[in-house]
Amino acid sequence: MKWDRARATRERTELPSSGRWIWHLLYRFGLVGVFLLLVIVFSLIRPGSFATLENLRVILAQYASLSLIALGLMLPLIAQRFDLSAAYMATLSGLVSVGLQSYAHWSFWAAILVALAICGCVGMVNGVLIAFGKLNSLVVTLGMGSILFGASELYSAGTTIFSGIQPGFFQIGRANVLGVQLPVIYAGIAALIIWYVLKYRPAGRQLYAIGGSESAARLVGVRIERLIVVSFVCSAFLAGAGGVVEAARVGSANPTDLQYLLLPAFTAAFLSATVFRPGQYNVWGTVFAVYLVGTGETGMFILGVNSFYAQVFDGFVLLLAIGLAEVTRRTIGRLE
């Protein structure tokens, strides 16, 4: 058809020709390249301790809880809302699950249930204040985070809880299934479920719609407030699960360790928008970014580098990834 300018549109969705192909590859998988680079470098420097199966299993299990937290806060993030209380939620949840066993001698199932129930309530409060109260998410979750932190300190009296924990609880965090540790399986299941909902359920699509244009989403009848509340409940719930898993894995809980996970969790979520589906936060990107960070940190640990460099590393990876994503995006834009 003479008027077929839509041809141009169609062309864009087909694979680009020759040289541009490289840039498109870089655009979608650049982060994978960075990851491989790290693995290779560390393997070469410490083949004996880094490049082992045991190390792989350790890394997988160690960062499972970070995966859960990152996946959780990715959900409100898709809708352009920030959950800054996630790390403190994980902290309190871990403490409650352990504390109820240690102080009150509850069965660990009941303890876990109560911990997660608290998370649900906190998420609900966050969600209602932000969605219906129309309050700024940064401010609300910051405040809530403070409350959770204070509650954690009070509940544990500032100490580490490690006695009186039932063996069944340790099993939850340390048992193997076919050689794969349970925390990894939990994270995997969570990732699969979230991926499924975001891709194959209208609710997931509607969440992206809210993030894309809230006014347009409202006009087409998306129940914005409800979805935002749900996203915050899920975020709190997943953060809580992360806290419980971590407590089960290490066998104790304290009010301060997990709070440092907030930044890496957000780093992972932001990084997800630079890989696989650039421009959109996505599940596998988040998981991948978590393990990118985990690999780097573990590698440095094995090298004996001061652990504070881990923070530097996290920031560095973030800048690198964002920069790479932008450069490739612009180059592609120029070439087309």
Add this chain to the structure above:
Amino acid sequence: MGERGQNERDMVKAQPMPETPHKPASPALQVIDAYKRFGATHALSGVSITVTAGSVHALLGANGSGKSTLIRALAGFHTLDSGKVLLYGAEVNKGERLRFVHQDLALIPTLSVADNLALVRGYARGRLGSINWGREQQVAQRQLQQVWLYNIDPRTQISELSPVNRTLVAIARALDSIEPQSNVLVLDEPTARLPQSESSRLIGVLKELRQRGLPILYVTHRLDELNQFADFVTVLRDGHVVFTGPWSATSPRELQRLITDTSGQREHVAAISPQAEDRNRVTGSSEGTSEQGPPALEVRNVSAKRIRNVSISVKAGELLGITGIVGSGRSELGRVIYGVQAYNEGNIWINGQLMPRPQTLARFSQHVGYVAQDRTESLLAGLTVEDNTTIASLGKLTSWYGVGQRRLRAAAQTAIRDFNILPPDPTKNVNLLSGGNQQKIAIARWLSIDLSLLILDEPTQSIDVGTKAELMTVIALQCKKAGLAVLWLESDVQELVKYADRILVMDAGRITAEFTNPPFLAQDIVKAIFNTTEQEG
């Protein structure tokens, strides 16, 4: 919302509309005595409109006449202070039966076409209720075909589509499962972003819908479209209905008079007629002031993403118009010249100075101004009229102690007066102004500083007849008075011939025709545009 439970897990068909026998006209949509006030502004005063089944009812009015308020009230964003809205005799609640295509389309830019369509229609579901993307593709494609979009991949992200195609997608979305007997389609300026070649496509689709009995309420500025198309027309002015009746009972001239004939606010605008003699009166001698020195703009052999080997030049004081069908590369050319888009070959001189390349730094410092096609790119949303009109001239208004508040206010007032911006309140949030007034502001800010070149990309879209004339007159005057060179990218050929000194035709990234001797005949230009396309086959 968005889930049609009654459809089985298999199918959500994009239902084609049933044929209906021709019925005697019955009122489909009735607005009875609507009143709406915003503070001291009476947006609607006793407005009554009746849209009959199977007809196209045009709603006309200048900016600020109440059109947008009425549409927004129908859509449920405002509640009327008093008055009723009846749909087929029954009172309307937040209607799904009123289908809207708003001015800003309300599409989600980061999602695909398929997602956008499915959010309203309901996703095609498969096993366990999960979305069946394969079927979703098919359904979406069928929906797109209804608006003659045969070659758009539903997976395309909205942000990658041209404004034309975005509008058509928005219409396809509104047409989903439409039932001519119990729905009304309301379109708010759908062709504002479409060049005339594409709008005839749209009108064809709408005519087909009318034939099936669907009532259509059609808000527009383009009187010429209505000739082929409108059955009834209502004109609003200052919140009142000044005319309502069949199209045959009036004429474009008459309507123009009704729309623009105000109670004294626009006396200083002469009725500009498109005759050649009058044209010269407005723009000075047809020779123009011949300038010594380098041309304001010189472009040689420039190639970019959608531009192939283009060479143009614009003298100081010259109003150069460039037209062509959509996708011809006009907008790209404008952006490349202004410096916000990169180009790979060729050279650009501004006032004789060679521009370094590649450079994506807006050429503001070279005294070049730019008004984008998309209004949202020009406006500082959320800021006041004053902020928006003075943003480009802050340098001029600054003294040693900073920006002088009084000078700022005075500059804003001048702009408001010169361009007749309504409401004339410099502290008003620019979001609250009508589209046409927003456009005036986007242009006004440039004309208050000393420019050598101004690039205008579709400046008169979604502006009513009277305002169009005002704006272009002011711009044309500035050309002659201040020696401003203007590069005017425009799809409305009728407007071009009235004001341009020279006209170029672009097609597929190349300059294919040039018209140098005014007065121009619109037919010649239109023929040139279409001729090239036909050769292309």
